[in-house]
Structure formats: C-alpha cells, structure tokens
Amino acid sequence: MPKKKNNAKKAAAPAGGDDDWDALNEAPAGGESAPAAPAAEPAPAPDPEPEAGEPGGGEGQDAAAAFLSSMGEGASAAKKKDDKKKKKGKKKGGGGGDDEEKEAPKAQSKAGKAIAERLAKQRAEEERLAAEKAEQERAIREAEEAEARKEQEEKEKREAKLARKAAAREEAKKAGTYETKKQKEARLAAERRLKSMQDAGMLPPSGGRAASKVEKKKPKEVKPPPAPEPEPEPEPEPEPEAEVDDWEDAGDDAAVDEEEEDEADLEQKAKDEALRKAGAAFRKREEEKKAEEEKQAALEAEAAEMADKAAREAELKKRECRAKRLAREAAREADRSNDRLRSPICCIMGHVDTGKTKLLDRIRQTNVQDGEAGGITQQIGATLRGHQPLLDKLGYVDAIMGVGGEPQLKLPGLLVIDTPGHESFSNLRSRGSSLCDMAILVVDLMHGLEPQTLESISLLKRKRTPFVVALNKVDRCYDWKAVDGASIRETLKQQAANTLAEFESKKQKCCTELNEQGLNVALYWENDDPAATVSVVPTSAITGEGVPDLLRTVLSLTQQRLASHLAFSYNLQCTVLEVKVVEGLGATLDVILVNGCLHQGDTMVLCTQDGAIVTQARSLLTPPPSRETRVKSDLIKHEALEGAIGLKITGDSELTKVIPGTSIMVMHADDDVEDIKEEVMKDVSGLVDTLATEAKGVTVQASTLGALEALLEFLRNPGKDRQGKERPPIPVFSATVGPIHKKDVIRAAIMAQKGHDEFACILGFDVPVDPDAQTYADKNGVKIFTAEIIYHLETHFTTHLDAIMEQRRDDARNVAVFPSTFKISPRHVFNQKDPIIVGGTVTDGILKVGTPLCIPHLGFLDIGVVQSIEINSKDVTTARKGTECAIRIVNASNPTMTYGRQFDDKHDLFSKLNRASIDALKKYFKDDMTDDDWRLVIKLKKVFSVI
Known part of the structure; x- marks a missing residue:
C-alpha cells in the first residue's frame, strides 16, 4: 500500500x-x-509551486x-x-x-x-x-x-479697431487734416528745425512783438495747485495672454501706420507688381508659344517627311502602273489586223446653208433638217450606216457604171458626223474634224467657196485628213432635169446643152477657187491619182442625185488608203461630243467610240473644269439604225459596244462638268488612278480658258456644253452685227448647261445689286424657262432672252443694251459737258445783259445747248449757260467747229453779268469741264466725239487743272 x-x-x-x-x-x-465550490467539500490544500520551466x-x-x-x-x-x-x-x-x-x-x-x-x-x-x-x-x-473663441473675439476686436482707425482716417481726409507717415515725419522734422532755429536766436519767438504786447496786457492768471493724483492700486501681474494682446495691439498700430504710407507709392508698387506679373505671364506665354511652335514644327516636319515618302511611293507605283499600261497597249496594237476593220468616221463640213444636213438626210434616208431651228445645225450629230444598206447603194452604182461582180465591202458600216457651218461653231467643226478618218467638204455650186468653207479646208489640211468635195445644188442649174436618187453621170447625160454649159462653168469656177487654196481637184471619174488629187462629186441633196456616187467614192477611198488605220484594236479611243441633261435620263454624254470596247459599269476617268473625275458608266444607249444621237427617239440599251459608233452614256450628276472634245479612259485592275487622270487632263488646256468667266457680265445658259462654247466664243469676240455696225465683246459672268431655273435668275440678279443693270439678264440658247424663274425675274427686273438661233440672242441683248444705254445717256446729259471754244463777234452783240445774246464762231469742239461757259483768262469768270443756239434763224441743239451761230446765255447766279463790263470779245469763251463731265463723255457719249474733240478735252484738262 x-x-x-x-x-x-x-x-x-x-x-x-x-x-x-x-x-x-x-x-x-x-x-x-x-x-x-460546494461548502460541504473541504478546502483543498494549496497547490505546490511549479518548478521553473514547467x-x-x-x-x-x-x-x-x-x-x-x-x-x-x-x-x-x-x-x-x-x-x-x-x-x-x-x-x-x-x-x-x-x-x-x-x-x-x-x-x-x-x-x-x-x-x-x-x-x-x-x-x-x-x-x-x-x-x-x-x-x-x-x-x-x-x-x-475656448482658445478658438478667444482668438475669434480678439480678431473681431482688432478688425473693429482697424475699422475705427480707417473711419477716422477717412474723416481726416475729408477735413483735409490727414497726413501720411511721410508727411508726419516731414512736419515733425520741420518743427524740430524751426525750434532749433528759434533756440539759436535765428528767428523771433512765435507771435512776434504783437504777441508779447498782448501777453503784457493780459493779467497773469493764478492757477490752483494741482490736486494730488490718487496712487494707483497695484495691478496684478499680467498673464501671458495679456502680453500677447499688447503685442497684437502693437501689431495693429504698426499695420495702421503701414497703411498710412504714401498712396502714390503704394499705387506705384501695385503697378510695378502688376507689370512684373504681366511680364512673367508674357514670358511664360512666349515660352509656351515657342515650345508649341517647336512642337508644331516638329510635327509638320514629320508630316512633310511622311508626305514626301508617300509621294515617292505613289510616284513609284504610278510609274510601274504606267509601264504596265503602255506595255498592254503596245501588245494590243501589235495584235491589230487588216482582216478585222472598224467603221470609218466621216465628217460632213462646209459653210452654212450649203446643204450638209440635207445631204446627210439623203444618205441615211431621214429628215433631220426640217427639225432644226432655222434649218441651222446647232450641235454635232452622229449617224451609223450599216453594212447592208451601204452594200445596196454600192451595187446600185456599180450596176449603173457597168462594173461586173459583187461589190467588195469589208467595212462593217459608215459613221457620219454632221457639224455646224456657222462661224460661231468653229469649236464644233474642229472637234468633228479631229475625230474623223474621212471628210466630205460640201461646196455650194452656185456660190463657190465661202468663209466657213475656207476654214474647213484649213482644218483638214492642218490635220492631214483625206476628203472629197461634194459640189451640191446642181439642181439649181437652169432647166435641170432631175432623176431622183440617180447616179450623177447618168443624170448629166440627160441634161440639155445649155444646162451642161452652165454646170461646166460653175464647176470650173469652184475648181479654180479650190486650186487657189493649194488643192488639186478633179471629177471622181476623171481622177487617176486619188492619193494626190481630191475627188469632186456633183450632188443634189434635194433630188438625191450623185449621193450613191458620193458614197462609193468615200468608201472606196477609205477602204483602199486607210485599211491599216481602220484596223480594230482593244485600246479604247472614245471622245466626248456633247454634254446634255435629258429629262428622264439625267446627265448624259454624247460620245464617239472610235476604237476599242466599252462595257456597261466600266469605271471611267473624264476631264472637267475642276480636274479629272472618276465615275461609272450607268448605261450605254444608241439610237435605232440610221438615226442620229441628237434626235429624240427610243434608245436601245447595250451591255457592251465596239467602235466605231456614236452612243449616249448616262451617269451621275458629275457628268455635267465634263468638257466636250476630251477623251474618256477606262480604269483596269492594275492601273493607277493618278496616272490615268494625268493622261486624261492633257486634252484640257485650251477648253478651260474658253469656259472661264469674268467678274461682271451676262448669265449664259445653253442646252449642251458644245453649244455653250459656241455662244461664249460669239459673245466674247468683237465683230459686226447684221447691219454692219461694230459689235463690242459682251462679258460673261456665269455660264451653265441646262434649263433656266430660279437659282439662275438669283445669280443674274447679282449684277443689278452691283450696279450693272445692263448685265442683269440671261441669254438662253435652246433651253426652256421654268415658270417660277420667269415670275421671279419679272419681279426683280431680270431680263430673260431665249432663242434657238445664236444670232437672235445677240439681237435681243443688243436691243436691251441700247435701251439701257439710251436711258443712261439721258440721265448723264445734265452732267456731260462737251468741249468747245467760242469767239464772240463784236459786230453781233444783240443783248449785253440778262440774257446775253451774242453772235460768233465755234472755233473748236462741239457747242451744245446747256453748256456752261467761262473765261479762264479772267480768273475763270462764269459767263453763264447756253440756253439756245440759232443758225440761220433756226434753233439747233449742236454747233460744231467752224459754225457761225448766235447763242443765248443765261446766268441765274449772277444776273448782273454784262457784256462790255465784266468781259468783252478780247477773250474766247470756254466750255467749263470737270472730272465728272469728262467721265460722262467717256462712258456714254464716246460715239458723239471725234478725235479732234478728244484732243481739245486734253487741252482743257490742263487749263482747268483737271486730274
């Protein structure tokens, strides 16, 4: 246990x-x-103390x-x-x-x-x-x-104290007793100096002798001894906060004293400080501006470098694309063959009224001539004659001429262009001759060569275009026996001797005139050398005689001499003839497709006044066979067309800016757009100058751009009207294509606002006028003249201009003073005073009724104004140099002006000129003045010191 x-x-x-x-x-x-713990349990023994580390x-x-x-x-x-x-x-x-x-x-x-x-x-x-x-x-x-409250109270006390002192200062200023700190110091210093001078005996005591006397008279007052002041109670020791108050009060006094400084100094200091701040701000802005400029310069330099790089790359790309394009075109040219020919383009040229359009009607068996205004061709028209109709014509002629076998015709057809013959349409003739492979020069047998005929010959020779001469109107020969549509050789055999003699005479006269122009000519059946001699074909557009012969001559010459030139090529050759705005179609181009192929939807590059544009061909339209492109008819739509043919191209509104006579190019996949634009714009040099406008002038509108060119050329070039009177050029302010709308009237009204009423008008060539535009024009004084013949427009405008100028002349008669000198005859003084009636001779210039007269040699003595002039007892309004007449002079401002007292016959009477009168003569009466009159104006300017 x-x-x-x-x-x-x-x-x-x-x-x-x-x-x-x-x-x-x-x-x-x-x-x-x-x-x-429960009380029943005994208290445990105390725990043993634990050992260290436990x-x-x-x-x-x-x-x-x-x-x-x-x-x-x-x-x-x-x-x-x-x-x-x-x-x-x-x-x-x-x-x-x-x-x-x-x-x-x-x-x-x-x-x-x-x-x-x-x-x-x-x-x-x-x-x-x-x-x-x-x-x-x-x-x-x-x-x-508590401290914050105390500080706030002290602050309020200080502010109240400062406010009291400021109020006292203001009151002192109002009373005139206020002194600044410097003024106080100066006063005290002066008092000290004064006292020191008085102490030194340099100045009498204050008040002088009078003061001393007064002092003697005054009894000396006995003042009671001052009561003893009570002893002050001992004050408690001030706390630290009280010392702070004393310091703050002292600071307040110092602040008040500082505020009492000279205000001028304070203002100067404020100005100096403001200038310093402004200078600093200016320097800062300059530095910022300089930095910004440097930054901008760096950016610009970088942008320029990038732009240069991009330009170099674009130029390199453009050169590569150009090389590819030229190689492609060269390859296509090499593939051309005489086995495949295109239709030749034949241009009919000649003077007005020689029968060009009627002759073309016979060729295509239509009647365009009757549909043209005044029988005058105003536009270029193109007609394609097919292969079979031409073959039928040739067979008919060969049968008459006894040529055996079937006619050999390799050409797919014949494209004929009709050009105007008027002088004003030289641009259209030039454009047509530039396109054609072959030309027919129509000459009137009755009149021979005329001005536009000579110009056409010059154009053909300059462009080395082969042509034949059609001696038209043979049916005008006396007793001519017509055979409708027959060969001319067959018809001539049936004519009488006198008719043949007249024909021979007229024909020989025309041939001689052609020889004078350096041309060798002969009848086509007598021409053994077609390359060196021009063939002449007698024709009649009315009866159709000689038309088959003309066709045969043209086709044989073309097929024999121009086969290589007519070989078909896929290189596009397309030229713009006209620009039109067609109802239902919009902006359209009438073009001649000379060679190559054009497809619907192709990307085209065209010339305008503002540079090259890129657009698409919306549709390709052609008239029915043997019909003109300018004649209204049901058009046929095509997906693609090959040359040569006349067609109409529709597109967007930019087409209205295209310049006629320029080429059309088509973009391909490997082409550079800038290269194509440069190539296209090479044709535009002369046309831009033609369409340029001026700061003041008339407003011009035409149905097509080609007609507009002709009208502009007619208006700008001086010439003679139909009465033989010199016609000055007419300036043009605005030129457009299409009908006249309200916006065009508003543009024309600008001239009236600028004071040029004579130019507040619109000249419409073959265009309709919108009713709203006409109403607006009538309200705003804008004249609208329209005509289908260009010469009628010129007549309308000159009539309008003459009416306005006559009105202005009437208004300027009171201002204009004609130059004259008058010599008084002393034997013909009929009345010496009010009015003065004297006789004499106009020695120089023009003497008119209303002319003010003066004598410069008598101090520019104002004699009066000529009220009437009599020659041989007849009243006249004008007397020229060398005319003897009697004049009646009235001086309303000085009725006492008397002959023999203020002036006599020793000094000539001069017209009193000034700058306004000379300007009026220049502007409105230039036609009434001779060169001698202007020389007299120059002399009188020196006499009257007119600048």
Missing part, C-alpha cells in the same frame, strides 16, 4: 499543472468568476491562460492536453486512477476562481485607463474650443 501512495503522489504532482489548464477551460470566456507554473501560466481566454481557445487546448496526460497516467499508474478523478473537480474549481479574479481586475484596470483617457481628451477639446 505505501508503494501505491507514493505512486499516487508522484502522479498527483504533474496533475497539478494540468488542473490549471482544466480550470482555465472551466473559466467563462467573458471574464465572469467561476461558481463557488508549463503550468508561475506567471507564464497566468499570462498564457489570460491570452487563451481572450482568444477563445483556452478551454479546447487545455482539454486536449489533459486528455493526453490522463491516457498517459492510465498506462503508467494502474489502480490509482479512480481516486485522482474524484479529487480533480475540487482542484479545478479553485484554480478557475483565481484566474477569473485576475481577469476581472485586469478588465477593471483597462476600463479605468479608458475613462481617464476620455476625460483628458474632453478637457483638451474644451480648452481648444
């Missing part, structure tokens, strides 16, 4: 440390004390228990440890385990109570410290608030 007790004691020793952990587990987490003994265990309790982990950790130790004791101890388990609750209750007490004391201490800290913070906060 003793052995067991010893073992129990040994086992109880380590159990004491474990009991602390168990008690810690039993202690409440919130620090509440553990419940007291986990359950001393302060280390208390601290660990408190820490674990605060973390909420003490109970679980202690319990786990206790379980381990119990298991270990069971293994080692054996039977003593039950007694230890009974004693354990007692030990655990005591330890838990002690730990709970310690935790409560610790928590109470923490609460006390927290309360003390809160109290200190409250006291500090109250002190700070």
Whole structure:
C-alpha cells in the first residue's frame, strides 16, 4: 500500500499543472468568476509551486491562460492536453486512477476562481485607463474650443479697431487734416528745425512783438495747485495672454501706420507688381508659344517627311502602273489586223446653208433638217450606216457604171458626223474634224467657196485628213432635169446643152477657187491619182442625185488608203461630243467610240473644269439604225459596244462638268488612278480658258456644253452685227448647261445689286424657262432672252443694251459737258445783259445747248449757260467747229453779268469741264466725239487743272 501512495503522489504532482489548464477551460470566456465550490467539500490544500520551466507554473501560466481566454481557445487546448496526460497516467499508474478523478473537480474549481479574479481586475484596470483617457481628451477639446473663441473675439476686436482707425482716417481726409507717415515725419522734422532755429536766436519767438504786447496786457492768471493724483492700486501681474494682446495691439498700430504710407507709392508698387506679373505671364506665354511652335514644327516636319515618302511611293507605283499600261497597249496594237476593220468616221463640213444636213438626210434616208431651228445645225450629230444598206447603194452604182461582180465591202458600216457651218461653231467643226478618218467638204455650186468653207479646208489640211468635195445644188442649174436618187453621170447625160454649159462653168469656177487654196481637184471619174488629187462629186441633196456616187467614192477611198488605220484594236479611243441633261435620263454624254470596247459599269476617268473625275458608266444607249444621237427617239440599251459608233452614256450628276472634245479612259485592275487622270487632263488646256468667266457680265445658259462654247466664243469676240455696225465683246459672268431655273435668275440678279443693270439678264440658247424663274425675274427686273438661233440672242441683248444705254445717256446729259471754244463777234452783240445774246464762231469742239461757259483768262469768270443756239434763224441743239451761230446765255447766279463790263470779245469763251463731265463723255457719249474733240478735252484738262 505505501508503494501505491507514493505512486499516487508522484502522479498527483504533474496533475497539478494540468488542473490549471482544466480550470482555465472551466473559466467563462467573458471574464465572469467561476461558481463557488460546494461548502460541504473541504478546502483543498494549496497547490505546490511549479518548478521553473514547467508549463503550468508561475506567471507564464497566468499570462498564457489570460491570452487563451481572450482568444477563445483556452478551454479546447487545455482539454486536449489533459486528455493526453490522463491516457498517459492510465498506462503508467494502474489502480490509482479512480481516486485522482474524484479529487480533480475540487482542484479545478479553485484554480478557475483565481484566474477569473485576475481577469476581472485586469478588465477593471483597462476600463479605468479608458475613462481617464476620455476625460483628458474632453478637457483638451474644451480648452481648444475656448482658445478658438478667444482668438475669434480678439480678431473681431482688432478688425473693429482697424475699422475705427480707417473711419477716422477717412474723416481726416475729408477735413483735409490727414497726413501720411511721410508727411508726419516731414512736419515733425520741420518743427524740430524751426525750434532749433528759434533756440539759436535765428528767428523771433512765435507771435512776434504783437504777441508779447498782448501777453503784457493780459493779467497773469493764478492757477490752483494741482490736486494730488490718487496712487494707483497695484495691478496684478499680467498673464501671458495679456502680453500677447499688447503685442497684437502693437501689431495693429504698426499695420495702421503701414497703411498710412504714401498712396502714390503704394499705387506705384501695385503697378510695378502688376507689370512684373504681366511680364512673367508674357514670358511664360512666349515660352509656351515657342515650345508649341517647336512642337508644331516638329510635327509638320514629320508630316512633310511622311508626305514626301508617300509621294515617292505613289510616284513609284504610278510609274510601274504606267509601264504596265503602255506595255498592254503596245501588245494590243501589235495584235491589230487588216482582216478585222472598224467603221470609218466621216465628217460632213462646209459653210452654212450649203446643204450638209440635207445631204446627210439623203444618205441615211431621214429628215433631220426640217427639225432644226432655222434649218441651222446647232450641235454635232452622229449617224451609223450599216453594212447592208451601204452594200445596196454600192451595187446600185456599180450596176449603173457597168462594173461586173459583187461589190467588195469589208467595212462593217459608215459613221457620219454632221457639224455646224456657222462661224460661231468653229469649236464644233474642229472637234468633228479631229475625230474623223474621212471628210466630205460640201461646196455650194452656185456660190463657190465661202468663209466657213475656207476654214474647213484649213482644218483638214492642218490635220492631214483625206476628203472629197461634194459640189451640191446642181439642181439649181437652169432647166435641170432631175432623176431622183440617180447616179450623177447618168443624170448629166440627160441634161440639155445649155444646162451642161452652165454646170461646166460653175464647176470650173469652184475648181479654180479650190486650186487657189493649194488643192488639186478633179471629177471622181476623171481622177487617176486619188492619193494626190481630191475627188469632186456633183450632188443634189434635194433630188438625191450623185449621193450613191458620193458614197462609193468615200468608201472606196477609205477602204483602199486607210485599211491599216481602220484596223480594230482593244485600246479604247472614245471622245466626248456633247454634254446634255435629258429629262428622264439625267446627265448624259454624247460620245464617239472610235476604237476599242466599252462595257456597261466600266469605271471611267473624264476631264472637267475642276480636274479629272472618276465615275461609272450607268448605261450605254444608241439610237435605232440610221438615226442620229441628237434626235429624240427610243434608245436601245447595250451591255457592251465596239467602235466605231456614236452612243449616249448616262451617269451621275458629275457628268455635267465634263468638257466636250476630251477623251474618256477606262480604269483596269492594275492601273493607277493618278496616272490615268494625268493622261486624261492633257486634252484640257485650251477648253478651260474658253469656259472661264469674268467678274461682271451676262448669265449664259445653253442646252449642251458644245453649244455653250459656241455662244461664249460669239459673245466674247468683237465683230459686226447684221447691219454692219461694230459689235463690242459682251462679258460673261456665269455660264451653265441646262434649263433656266430660279437659282439662275438669283445669280443674274447679282449684277443689278452691283450696279450693272445692263448685265442683269440671261441669254438662253435652246433651253426652256421654268415658270417660277420667269415670275421671279419679272419681279426683280431680270431680263430673260431665249432663242434657238445664236444670232437672235445677240439681237435681243443688243436691243436691251441700247435701251439701257439710251436711258443712261439721258440721265448723264445734265452732267456731260462737251468741249468747245467760242469767239464772240463784236459786230453781233444783240443783248449785253440778262440774257446775253451774242453772235460768233465755234472755233473748236462741239457747242451744245446747256453748256456752261467761262473765261479762264479772267480768273475763270462764269459767263453763264447756253440756253439756245440759232443758225440761220433756226434753233439747233449742236454747233460744231467752224459754225457761225448766235447763242443765248443765261446766268441765274449772277444776273448782273454784262457784256462790255465784266468781259468783252478780247477773250474766247470756254466750255467749263470737270472730272465728272469728262467721265460722262467717256462712258456714254464716246460715239458723239471725234478725235479732234478728244484732243481739245486734253487741252482743257490742263487749263482747268483737271486730274
């Protein structure tokens, strides 16, 4: 048994440390004390003190228990440890385990109570410290608030004090007693100097002798002794805050004194400070501006470098694409063959009214001539004559001429272009001759060569175009017997001798005139050398005689001499003839497809006044067979067309800007657009100058751009009208294509606003006028002249211009003074005064009624105004140089002007000129003046010092 007790004691020793952990587990987490042990149980013996280093003994265990309790982990950790130790004791101890388990609750209750007490004391201490800290913070906060209130009160006192001093200063200023600090110092210094001078005896005492006398008279007042002042009570020692107040008051006084400085100095300082700030701001802005400029320059340099690089790359690409394009065109040219020919283009040229359009009507068996205004061709028209109709014509001629076999015709057809013959349409003739492979020059047998015929010959020779001469109007020969549509050789055999003689005479006269132009000519059946001699074919457009012969001559010459030139090629050759706005189609181009192939939807590059444009061919339209492109008819739509053919291209509104006479190019996949644009714009040099407008002038509109070119050329070039009178050029302010709308009238009204009423008009060539536009024009004084013949437009405008100029002349008669000198005859003085009536001679210039007269040699003495002129007792309005006449002079401003008193016959009378009168003469009466009159104006300008 003793052995067991010893073992129990040994086992109880380590159990004491474990009991602390168990008690810690039993202690409440919130620090509440553990419940007291039951009173029946005896108090346990005090725990043995743990040895150093043991986990359950001393302060280390208390601290660990408190820490674990605060973390909420003490109970679980202690319990786990206790379980381990119990298991270990069971293994080692054996039977003593039950007694230890009974004693354990007692030990655990005591330890838990002690730990709970310690935790409560610790928590109470923490609460006390927290309360003390809160109290200190409250006291500090109250002190700070009191200090802030005190500072605010002191600040308000200082501000009130400063306000009182400022108010006192203002009152002193108003009363005139205010002194600045410098003024005070100056006054005090002056008083000190004065006192020192008085003390030195340099100045009498203040008041002088009078003051001393007064002082003697005054009885000396006996002043009672001053009452003793009460002794001041001892003041308590000032607190530190009072010293602060004294310092602040002193600071306030100093601030007031500083404010009393010279205001001029303060203003100067403010100005200096403002200037300094402005200078600093200016320097800053300059620096920023300089930095920005440098940055901008760097950006521009970088952009320029990038642009140069892009330009170099674009130029390189353009050169590569150009090389590819030229190689492609060269390959296509090499593939051309005489076995496949295109239709030749034949241009009909000649003077007006020679029968060109009527002759073409016979060729295509239509009647366009009757549909043209005045029978005058105003536009270029193109007609394609097919292969079979031409073959029929040739067979008819060969049968008449006795040529055996089938006619050999390789050409697919004949494209004929009709050009105007008027002088104004030289641009259209030039355009047509540039296109044609072959030309027909129509000459009137009755009149021979005329001006436009000569111009056509010049164009053909300059462009080396082969042509034949059609001697038209043979049916005008006396007693001509017509055979409708017959060969001319067959018809001539049926004519009478006198008719043949007249024909021979007229024909020989025309041939001689052609020889004078350097041309060798012969009748086509007598021409043995077509290459060197021009064939002449007599024709009649009315009866159709000679037309088959003309066709045969043209086709044979073309097929024999131009076969290589007419070989078909896929290189596109397409030229714009006209630009039109067609109702239902919009903007259209009438073009001649000379060679190559054009497809619907092709990307085209065209010339305009603003540069090259890129657009698409919306549709390709052609008239029915043997019909003109300019004649309204049902058009046929095509997917693709090959040359040569005349067609109409529709597209967007940009087509209205295209310049006629320029080429059309088509973009391919490997082409560079800039290269194509440069190539296209080579044709535009002369046409842009033609369409240029001026700052003032008339508004011009035409149906097509080609007709507009002709009208502009007619208006701008001076010439003679139909009465033979010189016609000055007419300036053009605006030129457009299409009908006249309200916007065009508004544009024309600008001239009236600028004071050019004569140009406030619209000249419409073959265009309709919108009703709204006409109404607006009538309200705003804009004249609209329309005509289908170009010469009628010129007549309308000149009539309008003459009416306006006549009105202006009437208005300017009161201002214009014609130059004249008048010599008084002393023997013909009929009345010397009011009115003055004298006779004499007009020695120079023109004397008119209303002319003011003066004598420069008498100080520019105003004699009066000519009221009437009599020649041979007849009243006239004008007397020219060398005319003897009597004049009546009235001087309304000086009725006492008397001949023989203020003036006599010793001095000539001069017209009184000035700058306004000379300008009026130049502008409105130039036609009434001769060269001698203008020379007299120059002399009188010097006499009257007119600048």
